[in-house]
Amino acid sequence: MTDHPTLFPSEPKTPAGSPLGYGPDVVIDAGFRSAERIRLDENSWIEHVHGWLDGHEHLMRLLMDTASWEQRSRWMYNRTVQEPRHTAEYPVIAEAPRTSCTASPTPCPPHYGRPYTRLWMNWYRDHNDGAGWHADRPQHKLVETVIPVLGLGATRRFLIKPDGSGRSTVIETRGGDLVVMGGRSQTDYKHCVPKQKTVAGPRLSLNFSTEVNQSVPARATSRLHHP
Ligand SMILES: O=C(O)CCC(=O)C(=O)O
Numbered sequence: 001m002t003d004h005p006t007l008f009p010s011e012p013k014t015p016a017g018s019p020l021g022y023g024p025d026v027v028i029d030a031g032f033r034s035a036e037r038i039r040l041d042e043n044s045w046i047e048h049v050h051g052w053l054d055g056h057e058h059l060m061r062l063l064m065d066t067a068s069w070e071q072r073s074r075w076m077y078n079r080t081v082q083e084p085r086h087t088a089e090y091p092v093i094a095e096a097p098r099t100s101c102t103a104s105p106t107p108c109p110p111h112y113g114r115p116y117t118r119l120w121m122n123w124y125r126d127h128n129d130g131a132g133w134h135a136d137r138p139q140h141k142l143v144e145t146v147i148p149v150l151g152l153g154a155t156r157r158f159l160i161k162p163d164g165s166g167r168s169t170v171i172e173t174r175g176g177d178l179v180v181m182g183g184r185s186q187t188d189y190k191h192c193v194p195k196q197k198t199v200a201g202p203r204l205s206l207n208f209s210t211e212v213n214q215s216v217p218a219r220a221t222s223r224l225h226h227p
């Protein structure tokens with residue numbers, strides 16, 4: 001795909017205040033000054049970067065209008081159910097709508113020094129949508145991962161807990177926040193965005209990931225991605 005719109009096609013490439021050069025309305029905190037590191041255990045961590053992106057509603061509208069959204073269904077127990085959210089998946093990030101986060105030479109966020117080549121987006125229409133407990137596939141095959149999730153729009157709760165039993169760590173992720181799951185957080189933990197009673201407007205989440213070397217042995221797991 002070559003004809004995706006740029007975020008601000010008519011604007012100069014490097015307006016003041018725009019580190020990635022795609023318009024003054026969407027600005028990132030390239031220095032990660034507001035990053036809060038939460039240690040889950042000696043191997044796994046979460047980094048919550050508060051207000052990492054300014055102008056999140058603008059980016060949300062652009063992606064709502066231009067990405068290839070679909071509502072997927074899955075077989076659960078003995079029937080087909082529709083997933084409680086919409087999805088837009090870009091295994092080749094270069095084919096995603098061109099925005100400040102996807103069109104930079106090292107897509108968002110270069111801070112973690114990883115070649116983010118894949119993008120997975122969720123559109124939670126309101127508080128009745130969510131994502132059940134899961135680990136991200138196929139990254140759960142890797143010994144260690146760093147998966148940034150950028151939230152746009154409404155504030156929602158993001159929960160992560162040890163696979164098996166243990167307490168949940170609860171993160172309130174606001175529009176423009178990055179929640180980064182690192183270390184063994186895909187192998188030793190699972191995470192979710194629960195449906196909730198408290199009314200919430202639409203939210204998008206952008207999940208960035210790297211290629212998984214197919215030679216890495218798969219771990220035995222019966223977990224579903226996105227129940
Ligand atoms: O929406 C979020 O914040 C997380 C979504 C997620 O975990 C996923 O799509 O795998």
Ligand SMILES: [Fe+2]
Nearest residue numbers: 134135136191
């Ligand atoms: Fe996930």
